[in-house]
Amino acid sequence: MGKIFTIWDFMGRHKYWIVVLVFGVIIGFLDENSMIRRIGYAREIIRLQDEIEQYRAEYEENTRRLNELTTNPEAIEQIAREKYLMKKPNEDIYVFDDKE
Known part of the structure; x- marks a missing residue:
């Protein structure tokens, strides 16, 4: 006692x-709104903001390339040659593999 x-x-x-x-x-x-959860939410917000910036930069780069493609016919030819391995008549293409 x-x-x-x-x-x-x-x-x-x-x-x-x-x-x-x-x-x-x-x-x-x-x-439910504990400090631990708030810290976790703050970290997630920072991560998502970084991801938004990454996508925004990618969007701006793609927009720039699209504008270049619509205005410059030589850019279309360059992409067709590099990406799709197209060629002009009487022209040979050699593909080099950088992996090895």
Whole structure:
């Protein structure tokens, strides 16, 4: 019985600190909007913003290439030769493999 009174006396003297500690544990770890989840969400937002920037740069590059293709017929010929291995009549094509 003496141990219970000792614990009760300790809780009575430090009740404000105990309430603050319990509140901090609930907000920090147990709540639906806990600090751990907020940190995880912040990391995900940063990752998604980086991905958006990557896609934006890729879009700008593709738009630039598309504009070049619509205005420059030599660019169409260059892509047809490099990507699809097309050739002019009486012309030979040699393909080099860089893998080996």
